Amino acid sequence: MKMAGDKDHVYExxxxxxxxxxxxxxxxxxYMYSRDxxxxxPRNADWVVLPNTTDDVRKIVVLARDMKIPVVPISGGLTLSGLAVPVKGGIVMDMRRMDRIVEVNEMSRYVVVESGVSQGKLLSFLKENYPMLRHSMPDAPPAASVVGNTLIYGSGHLSKHGAHSEMINGLEVVLGDGEILRLGSLAVSPYWFGRAPLPDLVSLFVNWFGTTGIVTRLSLKLYPAHPLRDMLIFLVQDPGTIPEAVSRITATDLMEDVLIVASRPPKSPSVISLLTVYLTAETPEELDFKKELFVDxxxxxxxxxxxxxxxxxxMLPQKLVHGFMEEPQYAAATADFKKGGGFEYVGVVLPLSMVPVAWKKGEDIAKKHGFDPLYTVRNVGLGHSVVFAFAYPFNRADEKSLKRSRDALADTNDMALEIGGTPWKSELEGQARIMARMxxxxxxxxxxxxxxxxPEGIMNPGNWEHR
Ligand SMILES: Cc1cc2nc3c(=O)[nH]c(=O)nc-3n(C[C@H](O)[C@H](O)[C@H](O)COP(=O)(O)OP(=O)(O)OC[C@H]3O[C@@H](n4cnc5c(N)ncnc54)[C@H](O)[C@@H]3O)c2cc1C
Known part of the structure; x- marks a missing residue:
């Protein structure tokens, strides 16, 4: 138990x-850091601190280590599953001041960012300074960070290249004992161009939710930004056809992203499933060729x-297209119909072939708890897997409504594990369910x-912890 004097000592x-x-x-x-x-x-922190440099981070970790106080890193704070909520109190380390874009290597297509660089900042920086390059953006709000999203196996608009964690070239990390590691090619070279062919230590920080160290810099792969973009929208009559459809689309390697959204739009009597293929091209002829190919x-x-x-x-109602496809905030807006609204989802990484099974079982769970199905399914790689998200809105001001969502989330985690999926960026309850089966x-x-x-167990404690 920390004494009042200790608390003042930490503060000073x-x-x-x-x-x-x-x-x-x-x-x-x-209060702002006690919830997402x-x-x-919600859980209360004792202090919030905003470091400006890697050395600040190191000193804070050393102080926390000496005082045996938890440290919880937060970059954008938008995972929804409480991964940066200070479960055991202590110091919340908000990385947002460290928002420098350190280096761009145009020819080798990578960027080195600090931990607080947001998705929106990197997007506009590249548009302005390197219009021929882009990074893979999630549909998350632009205030989500590049580092936070990449470390938790995020996925986005360049899904054909895989999950965002697979796009990491290297990391600078402060460990729980205050040591600093530089991983990837930077371990032996001045260039941060890749992870191979060294023993891969980057993975020790991916999907660990800040429990193994605090990332201060990250080198991320960039991709060509083609000047023309478009999307094709298909209505899916039978979800059982999704594996075959996505398999055919991805076999061409001519799309950038494939995303399926299923929801009952406001005032619509039924759930509608839309499959969108995102395309880019260098010339109008190339774009037309691709569009024709997929329509045929x-x-x-x-x-x-x-x-x-x-x-x-x-031919689609404008509201539908706009809502589903062009506004990432749509889901949040849907959840905000009631005052005090929010939403959370269980994302599950699944083999493509299992989508129809998950779809059906998700419908059963939604029905059991009184929800409409609200799904997004994103292809990852060339049909190698999907991230299937089952979302449940709630009214934060109503404890019963919150409980209903939490119960549906728990059932969805169990279902996902039963059918052979892996829950993604799981909240504490989900982590416990995963570890019980591991x-x-x-x-x-x-x-x-x-x-x-x-060694002192101070890094984001509670997460990946055996209870
Ligand atoms: C409307 C909406 C749509 C979304 N769509 C998508 C989507 O399409 N794709 C997608 O991938 N996600 C999506 N998300 C989920 C989520 O917003 C993102 O994954 C988000 O990008 C996470 O990044 P963050 O910066 O908010 O991470 P944070 O919440 O800050 O952190 C995530 C985890 O990493 C740890 N962490 C943070 N910084 C560090 C660090 N420097 N070192 C070590 N550990 C650290 C934290 O402690 C926490 O455990 C969506 C969310 C919403 C609300």
């Missing part, structure tokens, strides 16, 4: 490291009732690694 120590203006223990400010927009139970692909697909129907954008040898190796990286 943090002020010495970052300056008075960047530490707080005011309850109004701590999802359904997790589905002309004779399936029987009556199981067709994939190409629907020109002009191969005990894997669990034991995970705990061994954690002990080496964070």
């Amino acid at each position: 120590g943090l002020k010495t490291i970052v300056g008075d203006a960047f530490v707080s223990r005011d309850i109004e400010e701590l 927009p999802g359904a997790s139970i 692909m589905f002309k004779d697909f399936g029987k009556e009732g199981s067709k994939i129907v190409f629907t020109p954008k002009e 191969d005990p040898m894997v669990l034991s190796v995970m705990h061994g690694i954690k002990k080496v990286m964070d």
